Amino acid sequence: MSTEQIPSRRARPHALAPPAWLLEGLRPAPEPVPWAAVVRAAVALATPLAVGFALDEPEYGALASMGALAGVIGDTADAYRMRVLNIAVPQVVGAVGMALGTLVYGHGWVAVGALTLIALVSGMISSIGTVASASGLLLLLNAVVGAGLAMPQPWWTAPLLLLAGGLFVLVLTLLAWPVRGRQPERAAVADTYRALADLLEAAGRGPLYDERRHAVTEALNHAYDLVLGRRARVHDRSPSLVRLLAQLGAVIPLVEAAPAAHLRGRRLPPEVPAAVRELADAVEEGRTGAPGLSLPVAHTPVERALDAALRHAQKIVHLPDADPYNVDDRLGRPAALRVRLRRGLRDMALSRASWRYGLRLALCIGLAQSLVSLVEVERSYWVALTVTFVLKPDFGSVFSRAVLRALGTAGGLVIAAAVLAEVPRGWWDVPVMAVLAALVPAFSAKGYAFQTAAITPVILLLSDLLSHQGFDLIRPRLLDSLIGCAITLVFGYLLWPESWHTRIGDRLADTVDDAARYVERAFAPLPSPAAVPAARQARLQARRRIYRDLSDVRSEFQRALTEPPPTGQRAAAWFPLVIAVERIVDTTTAARVRVNHGAEPPAAQEVADLAARVRRLAEDVRGHLTPADASAPLPDPPAEDSVLAPVHDELVAALAICAPAVEEPRHRTP
The missing domain is CATH 1.20.120 (Four Helix Bundle (Hemerythrin (Met), subunit A))
Structure with a gap:
């Protein structure tokens, strides 16, 4: 394997060209349109509006449609049981957030303190898992809306309407469960x-x-x-x-x-x-x-x-019935939901990262609410809404999300301006909402900027039904979004070193260490023939874990590539090594397969030497060296006919990325 086959540095772009991370974010993902979700979104958001107009309560219909919008955005799972959790749990937590926000509406600095505390809780529970992250998002979003916009009375009306809209989405989602369970x-x-x-x-x-x-x-x-x-x-x-x-x-x-x-x-x-x-x-x-x-x-x-x-x-x-007691779970059967929840809450309370993210979010929300309390800002709750959407590190790069959200909002406002200026309020809102709602899942599959552009006109149309401001909503919406993005970039990104001093090098080094252990385990001697099944199962579990870890590392690097310098540059420099480590694991697996089917197994010392050199590579990466600074002697090459010869070649290719002066590895055909 030649080092030329592993991509190295990216070509230097033209000085006037937009940055690569921005172009990547604005390039639509090659995902198919989810037609079932498109139809479901159109029905879910338009139906509550129609009911509201029929009852002469358009505000009620708008609130139910807001809950339906949250359900449509949260419907991201495949399995039906997970879809129940992904939609229902965040809706319940979001209703609590709306109730809390409604109770502090108009209470000045009490509302600022309450939203800051809610932001801390929201940020901390977001670290538990996917469902908790969506729940934390809706908790804060609905609290901000409830504290910034007059809601129908009594105070529990708005939470119930939001919950009803979300549950309507859940019912539509589960209609096919009996047939497609x-x-x-x-x-x-x-x-x-x-x-x-x-x-x-x-x-x-x-x-x-x-x-x-x-x-x-x-x-x-x-x-x-x-x-x-x-x-x-x-x-x-x-x-x-x-x-x-x-x-x-x-x-x-x-x-x-x-x-x-x-x-x-x-x-x-x-x-x-x-x-x-x-x-x-x-x-x-x-x-x-x-x-x-x-x-x-x-x-x-x-x-x-x-x-x-x-x-x-x-x-x-093609076997009609599998042996229920002879099935290997590979990664192990997951713990029960209540056990995982208990573990998640414990880890959240003890995690420094959880507290730091909660404090980042609380700081930004507190500043946003303080700003709009001191300075007259129209539709002021949109500032905090923007902060909430952008400051979600588990959703991707905070920096790129802030920029892409500003661009997506601008694009969505063009659509919203046409709707608010040309479409009369009333029953015409129902078909218009059906069309706009259908764009949400269709555009969400294409990227964050596209999702923002689709959601913006929907939110503005619903906001107009609640506030009756019409076209006057456009300018404040753009201004408030820009203010929210600026607060997030300064106080939620630049002031926190972990945002732009990424630890991708440490994560990669841990995975390289795992690769060394995998090399050892793949060719570990067996104490007796009876130990073969257990050893094979352990080896398969190790292989699954390391491939999953490599996939996570690749995703983390791809996220880091969207950050501005120096994080993005550092990720680009080390990303070829991610590919090289993947190939080391691949060739190790291939060598094990060849041994299983008749090839000569390698000597124990040969395996030990190779694993030791892979560990040395991990130490080089962990030292936060730049690729040009790392250097170390090469391991002795194995014999030409050794099954480990391809693994050695991939290791030399990885070393060549760290040290360009390393000689080119030999080419072999196993």
């Missing part, structure tokens, strides 16, 4: 097989293989999360879930054989990926009864590994 989990497992087929099709084809290997890791992680998450809530051994888990486990030998097939440097026969795609269709359709396989005769260890893995997967996929 297991479909999300089954589709996720089938998608894993299809991603694997694409990977095998790209084996031996250079950079395309790396891209598709990452897609397989993402698909496998997603499928395990869905299936194991569902299984955690089933107290008995559900046959359908056991079968899905067995089908997912049958993918693992094929995933392990893929790197070995890629290292051959030759494309696989088309019958191999075609057979995997047939398995994907069988999983999705629930077919049983295995048809015959027509595969080329296997001669080499790699071919035998693929043949054996494919035949095993075919047997498992």
Whole structure:
């Protein structure tokens, strides 16, 4: 493997060109339009408005539509049980936030103190998990709206209307549950097989293989999360879930054989990926009864590994009933929901990061509310709303979100201006809201700036129904958004060193250490034949964990790339090493597969030397060195016919990224 095959520094852009992170944020993601979500959003937001006009209470309809909008934005899960949590729990917490905000409306500095305290709690609970993060967001958002806008009386009216709108979205979401109850989990497992087929099709084809290997890791992680998450809530051994888990486990030998097939440097026969795609269709359709396989005769260890893995997967996929006591959870069965919640609350209370984020959010909300209390600002609650949306580190880079939100708001205001200027208030709002609401899920799939542009006119139309200001809402909305973005950038980003002094180097170093342990475990000697099954299970668990960690590290680096210098530059400098470490793990897996199917195992000293040098690489990265500063002697190369020779080549390629003077590694075909 040549170092030229690993991407190094990015090309220097033209001096007048927009920064790469901005162009990346404004480039629409290649995601399909979620048509079911589009129709659901149109119905969910337009129906409450129609009911409100029919009852001659348009304000009630607008509040219910606000709750529905939060439900539409929060409906991001695949499995139905998770969708219940993702929609219902944040809605209940959001209703509490609206009640608290309504109670302090018009109380001056009492409202400022209350919102600051709510912001602290909101920020801290956001660290527990995805559902808690959405709940914290709605808690603060609705509290800000309730404290800044006069709501219908009595005080519990607005919270109930918001909750009703959110639950209406939940009802629409669950209409298909009786028919498609297991479909999300089954589709996720089938998608894993299809991603694997694409990977095998790209084996031996250079950079395309790396891209598709990452897609397989993402698909496998997603499928395990869905299936194991569902299984955690089933107290008995559900046959359908056991079968899905067995089908997912049958993918693992094929995933392990893929790197070995890629290292051959030759494309696989088309019958191999075609057979995997047939398995994907069988999983999705629930077919049983295995048809015959027509595969080329296997001669080499790699071919035998693929043949054996494919035949095993075919047997498992078409098996009517899996053995419920012979299914490996790989990463372990998740704890019960109440146990995870208890752990999350404990970790939140003891976590320094949780407190720091809560304090950052509280500081910015307190400043925003203090500013609008001292300076006359129209529709002042929008300043704090902007701070809340932007200052969410778990949603991405705070810096890029602030800039993209300002641009998205400007784009959304163009649409809102046309609607408020040309569409008369009344029943015409219902079809207009249906169209605008349909854009929210369609644009959300394309990126944050596009989502902001879609949500802005919806919020302005609903705000107009509550305040009756019409076109006069446009200018204050833009001004308040810019003020909120400025407060976030200065007091929520620049003043906190962890925002722009990223720890991506430490995270990468930990993963390199894990790679060294994986090398050792992959070729660890077995004390007895009876220990083979346990050792194989431990090795598979280690492989799954390290691939998941590598996926998380890659995502963290991609997030850091959107930060301004020096964070973005540092991430760009180290990102090639992320790819190099992924290839070290890949070639280690390929070597283990070759040994399993007849190749000579490496000597214990050879494995120890290689693992030691990988650990030295981790120490170099942990020292926060820039790539040009790191240097260390190379390990002695293994014999030409050693299964570890490709691993050594990938290690040398990784070292070459850190030390450009390192000699070019040898090219071998295993």
